[in-house]
Amino acid sequence: MAQEQVTPLAAWVKELEEELTRVAGDRDAFWSRAEEATTSSKALTGQLGAEQGAHLLAKGALAEALKCEAELEKEASRAVEASRVEVEGWKEKAEASRVETQHWKEKAEASRVEAQRWEEKTEELEKEVTRVAEASIAVQVVLEAEIGEHDALKSAARTVCEALERALAVISSHYAGIDLKAISDGYVLLDDDKEADKEVAKLMESAEGPGTALAKLFEEEVVPPPPSADAGDLEP
Known part of the structure; x- marks a missing residue:
């Protein structure tokens, strides 16, 4: 110019x-x-x-x-x-x-x-968003696994409770007038801890065989059957 x-x-x-x-x-x-x-x-x-x-x-x-x-x-x-x-x-x-x-x-x-x-x-920012998304997916996977474990624990606890209820019902059927409330309070043991431990061990040993037999008896009633091959395709 x-x-x-x-x-x-x-x-x-x-x-x-x-x-x-x-x-x-x-x-x-x-x-x-x-x-x-x-x-x-x-x-x-x-x-x-x-x-x-x-x-x-x-x-x-x-x-x-x-x-x-x-x-x-x-x-x-x-x-x-x-x-x-x-x-x-x-x-x-x-x-x-x-x-x-x-x-x-x-x-x-x-x-x-x-x-x-x-x-x-x-x-x-795009890299940070990618990292956050990947971390979110990982957290989601862990959360879903923990939820699954929690549901499994709840199911197991529910199964144990049902088994205990059935065991108490069996005991009641054998011993009329038994105090189930007193049984629910736990063991009746000596004040000496060592003697109490020995007594619990004896009781567990004597109850092992009958307990296994009773568990097999309740297995079909208390434990839910395994899911079928098509169960994963069904809506919850």
Whole structure:
């Protein structure tokens, strides 16, 4: 853009130089006329009466030529100064244009850096979202496993409770008037811990065989049957 602005200025300076050349030619022409007038005045010096008038005339012509030359020099000086001011103005405009261009380049670079920074942040967020999603899936798997274990424990506890209820019912059927509430309070043992442990061991040993037989008896009633092959396809 600065080059486009300087090109008209160069053409104008060239025109000004041509004008100065023309003015210099006119000045030389005036000098030539002045010299001719001087020569004429010298030639007429010897003439009677008219020599003085011719000399004065030549002197006036020379003075006029010098006056014109001074005016032309002043005009040329004004033109040169105007040209210098104009050139300076175009230089300032070109510098302002260069500064503006540099400013926009800096803004474009800043925008590019900002866009790069946001792109990196976006990539980081996407990675973080992926990590969170993977962690969420892992937590969901663990949670489902714990829920399954909890349900299994609840089912086992429910099975044990049902077995105990059936065992107490069997005992009641063998011993009329037995105090089931007292049985639910636990063992009736001595205060000595060692003796109590020995007594519990004896009771467990004596109850092992009958307990196994009773458990087999209750197995089909208390323990739920295993799921069939198509059970996983059924809606809960």
